[in-house]
Amino acid sequence: MKVDVTPNAQEQLKKVMESRENRKPLRIYIANYGWGGPSFGLALDELKEGDASVEVGDYTFLIEEDLTESFNAFTIDYS
Secondary structure (H helix, E strand, C coil), X not given: CEEEECHHHHHHHHHHHHCCCCCCCEEEEEXXXXXXXXXXXXXXXXXXXXXXXXXXXXXXXXXXXHHHHHCCEEEECCC
């Protein structure tokens, strides 16, 4: 699994994570599935059985291994 984080998203993640005492990993998950395909979301979470994990800079991203078979690359952006 490959995860890229744009500079703008890195700046926003830094702001959010600095306000947290306990830095949990960030889970990438399917938030909605519509006509245009899936919409993904991010949430603070813990590593669970069946998760893939990838480190990007100061952040750990988690995703269910089943999803990595269909989606093997993600770009995290903020607008």
